Amino acid sequence: MRLAGRVYVGTGLLLAATVGGLIVVADRVLRPTLEAEIASGLEHEARVVAALLPADSSAWPDAARKLGRLAGHRITLIDPKGRVRGDTEFDRAALARLENHADRPEVRAALASGMGRDQRVSASTNERRLYLAVRGGPPGLAVVRLSATLDAVDRTVGVVQRGVIFAGLAALSVAALLSLILSRAVARNVVRLGNAARAIAAGEAPVFPDSRIPEIAAHVQALHAMHEQLVQRFTDLQREREETHTLIESMADGLLATDAAGNVATVNTAARRLLVRRPSEPLPPVTELFHDKRARELVRAALNGREFDQQELDLEGRALLVTSRPLPNGGMLLVFRDVTALRRLEAVRRDFVANVSHELKTPLTSIAGYAETLATEEPDKARARKFADTILSNAQRMQRLVDDLLDLSRIESGGWQPVRRVVEVAALAQEAWTPFGERARERDVRFMVQIAPEAETAIADPEALRQILTNLFDNALRHTATGGHIAVQAAAAPDGVMIAVADTGSGIAPQHLPRIFERFYRADPSRSRAQGGTGLGLAIVKHLVEAHGGRVAAESTLGQGTTIRLFFPGEPPSA
DSSP: OOHHHHHHHHHHHHHHHHHHHHHHHIIIIIHHHHHHHHHHHHHHHHHHHHHHSOSOGGGHHHHHHHHHHHHTSEEEEEOTTSOEEEETTBOHHHHTTSOOOTTOHHHHHHHHHSEEEEEEEOTTTOSEEEEEEEEOOSTTOOEEEEEEESHHHHHHHHHHHHHHHHHHHHHHHHHHHHHHHHHHHHHHHHHHHHHHHHHHHTTSOOOOOOOOSHHHHHHHHHHHHHHHHHHHHHHHHHHHHHHHHHHHHHOSSEEEEEOTTOOEEEEOHHHHHHTTOOTTOOOOOGGGTOOSHHHHHHHHHHHTTOOEEEEEEEETTEEEEEEEEEOTTSOEEEEEEEOHHHHHHHHHHHHHHHHHHHHHHHHHHHHHHHHHHHHHOOOOHHHHHHHHHHHHHHHHHHHHHHHHHHHHHHHHTTOOOOOOEEEEHHHHHHHHHGGGHHHHHHTTOEEEEEEOGGGSEEEEOHHHHHHHHHHHHHHHHHHOOTTOEEEEEEEEETTEEEEEEEEOSSOOOTTTGGGTTSTTOOSSHHHHHHTTOOSOHHHHHHHHHHHTTOEEEEEEETTTEEEEEEEEEOOOOOO
8 A cells, every 4th residue: 555545544544533532422421411410400490399399289290290391391299108199291190000109219319318310211201311309398298300301412412423523524534635745745755765775775876855854854864874874884894804805815824715515715825825826716616626635634624613723734845734713604714824944944953953963072072082081091291281182172173163153143143234344355355364374384275366456345344254254265275285276356246246265175066066055064074074164164154145135156166176256235335
């Protein structure tokens, strides 16, 4: 049903209920009021009649007829035994045939309390009448009763009820017209409100109606406020979604989420990289994504709702830690953490500890052995001196190892930063070579410095460059045979200076060359340890050069010598 019809029907039902209520009120309120007024008048007239009756009982029938005609009401005179002694509507002869009135309700009430009232259909006139009896009259008379027809009351109530009905019909006609006009105005605004709501639901710009009806205006205002809140919340949700997407994409850990069927719903770039998948490549269901047996078992367990943490998985040559969490939609969330580098570092740490232990074990064994001999025996002075020299030599070797480890740790941890300034390469090379001069002369090893004019200076930390050259000179001198030579060369390079330390030593085999800058790596372990090397010199050189932003490289031919090239950037030092 349309709004106009609903308003009309609702108004009509309301008016009908109102009219019905007024009709009932007219019958239940007006009728008793009119009857009470008639009863009050009858009581007054009855008392007047009782006062006017003659004392002679033989005159009562005539008096009742006369007074009844004057009052316009039926008057009945009743003695204490209930006999009718006079009645306006009956003559003397008919009085004896009338029924005894002692049992009439109004008579009983009048005899008991002085006044009685009742209404009923008269047996003689067959009309509804009101009877009112009062106790009193001349001696020998008990009750004077007056009665009046209630037809006037019924007519009055009927007139009022008909007036109410006619007024209701008129009001209903007016209401129909008003409801039609009002409903059209309201319906137009309601339709516009509905269109605005549908536009909001469709994500379009709504057009709100301009209504002067307070209730409609309140709804328009509420819908407008709701639209603004929805726009704000949608904007916030979109921003949060973008932030979440950015956060997921920026995660170093791989993240993969599925629905209950195992279809991939979300996957970030890190997960695609770990799974060796192109950015735009569609992913199959997660049950078909892995070929490794262990990975498939973990996926099946996760799809079955199992929650697990840090399960290690070897996938495509990478060590991954997999964590699973069930999702509310029945799917699962897998997080992949690449620990390949960590496992590699752990291996390096184990090797480092093993190497350090091995490097310390030899001098410690020598020190302990010779010290025990000195403590338990009494060797001669020459032998004791030899033992002491051996102990000192091994202690110095351990000291060098510890110093190199501390230097390397300080450089790698970032605790040391180069203080760069312009240094003269030739002068610094000569200064760094000075401690090795005597050893070189004993073995007839020549030292040469070959500096190009455009590379006489370099921008570097002087102490770091001195330590770099010292380590390289020490290595070169240990591996250069008698009659050989060691040369420091410097030449200009793009954006910097290239410094090289070349020797004519034993050289390095090709299979060892890529690893010589690793800690404790030795191409000839026995010879290097015998000559006092710690195995950390080239590692320190590499880290010191790289701390300058430079790079280091090695060239070698077995049996012909080795050249270590160092590149230092040429940007000017900061003020």
